[in-house]
Amino acid sequence: MSVKLPLFSALGAGTVASGGYFIAQGLKDSNHKTIKDRLGDSLMTDSESLDKWNERNTSLSSAVATSLVEDLKVIKSNSPTGEKVKQWCSTNVKAKFLDEKDTRFLNVKTYCTYKMKDKLTKTVKGQEEDWSTHSNKVKTPVQGTTLSPAMEKIKEALNKTQSPDTDALKNWCKNILESMYENGQDFLDANLYCTKD
Structure with missing residues (x-):
């Protein structure tokens, strides 16, 4: 009996520890932010004038292809317009924010946000x-x-x-x-x- 008690105690502690780990992971995942959450007021609105979206399109047209995510590369190589950039932004701001170096995040930051001068x-x-x-x-x-x-x-x-x-x-x-x-x-x-x- 004295052998079983420490064994069950160890198993119990291990189960609680692993259960706690998964609960913590679940909470961490449930708090995961979107790119929109991360950039907030910096993001241009859909109602913004087409002039500003056309400016972002001009920037996209001169961008190096390797700096872009695949769906933005497709826009760049198929007669890009300010309207297409706006639509891409409207969809991609809802993507999960992974980290500051994530290519999709960097693309949204470059082509979907206001500049200071704006x-x-x-x-x-x-x-x-x-x-x-x-x-x-x-x-x-x-x-x-x-x-x-x-x-x-x-x-x-x-x-x-x-x-x-x-x-x-x-x-x-x-x-x-x-x-x-x-x-x-x-x-x-x-x-x-x-x-x-």
């Missing part, structure tokens, strides 16, 4: 325009202004004693405006420092 409340400052006034807002901010970490880096680049990077803000704006829209600090900075006064 959401700005003011007119974007042109790259060919004079950026000195805007750069000075970061280089020597008004007293009481708190700069974000990104703007602090630009301030450092502008204030270098040797070879200051006078295009630091302009280049940051060029890159950030083409990136996916997220309602965070980068968007606030872009709206403040990358637009016309």
Whole structure:
């Protein structure tokens, strides 16, 4: 009897442990998000103007085929249009979100989302325009202004004693405006420092 008791105890503990594992796995799977859940407000809506979908179609037309999932390759190689891209997006935002490196997720992120420039409340400052006034807002901010970490880096680049990077803000704006829209600090900075006064 003393031999059986530890044996049953061990079996019981093992059964509970394995049962707990499967329950945990089930809960983990039930919480699995879709791409739409992951990207949220960054996604363009079906009601968005066709102009923006045509812009995404232009990007798709120049994309490297190896960067695309099979169904998007088919669209690219068969007279792609903004409408076709919109329909592809409408279906694929419902796919499971696997991870940040998943090709389908990256394709949705590239062709189905707003860019920062799409959401700005003011007119974007042109790259060919004079950026000195805007750069000075970061280089020597008004007293009481708190700069974000990104703007602090630009301030450092502008204030270098040797070879200051006078295009630091302009280049940051060029890159950030083409990136996916997220309602965070980068968007606030872009709206403040990358637009016309």
